[in-house]
Amino acid sequence: MPVLGYNITKVEMEKLTSNIPPGQIEVKLSPKIEELRLGEIRTPTGKMNGIEVLFDFQVEYNPQIARASVKGAILYMPPQKDKIDDILTAWEDEKKLDSVLLVEVVNFLSMELTPMLVVIAKEMRLPYHVPIPRAELRTQ
Template sequence: MPVLGINIRKISIEKIKGPTAQVEVDLTPKIKELRLGEIRTPSGRVNGIEVLFEYTITYKPDVARAFIEGLVFYTPKNKEDTDKILDTWENENKVDPYLFAEVVNAITNEIMPTLMSLSKQLRLPYPIPLPRVNVSAKRE
């Protein structure tokens, strides 16, 4: 797995007013910066990419807003790709699509339980829809 760790630095959620009948929730992940990083593991030091991110959750109409900021430590499958990814970011401010997908999925998996709990406590709609069971009218 290319994501070795996630460090959440800031979580902010604010309820502005009570929800209305129809509320849309928009999740917006954003990569702020990529930089060379290093972590220490029991087997030694590992070089990789530190991905600084922002994750914004907006509600329409404006009933609440949430903001998460943090850092993800990402290690490409090939160590040679580290320099290539960082050079692309430095020269063009573009993120490799595979890196973006891995990072956003890891962040979402990490923060969604917290967001669900906070949404419940603030009596806000959940940021993602919950599965529902439907009973069909047809009986045999």
């Protein structure tokens, strides 16, 4: 697995109105990568270099009833260790992201942060940002 670990530094969810309007509410998830830099992790066999990915995972509701933001860092290890310098150079020069890194980071963030945000939304009495399966009674 290319993601070796993560660290959340800020979680914020704000309810902007006390009255949630009836009807459909759209939710937009926006995982943003703010910075890439060289990172390292200490293992029993020594230090390993990787890429530290600073992120801001935002949730926006339309109509604007609430907003959420989770910030933190992920330590990413590319499949080929010699690509670390290439990925960092492309980011520093052009702010260009490696497509494999982007997919891995977005998928990891979605899997790790969705349950936490669902619990917070439940406690704040907000609609969930992901559809929850529901059973329906069918008449025949």
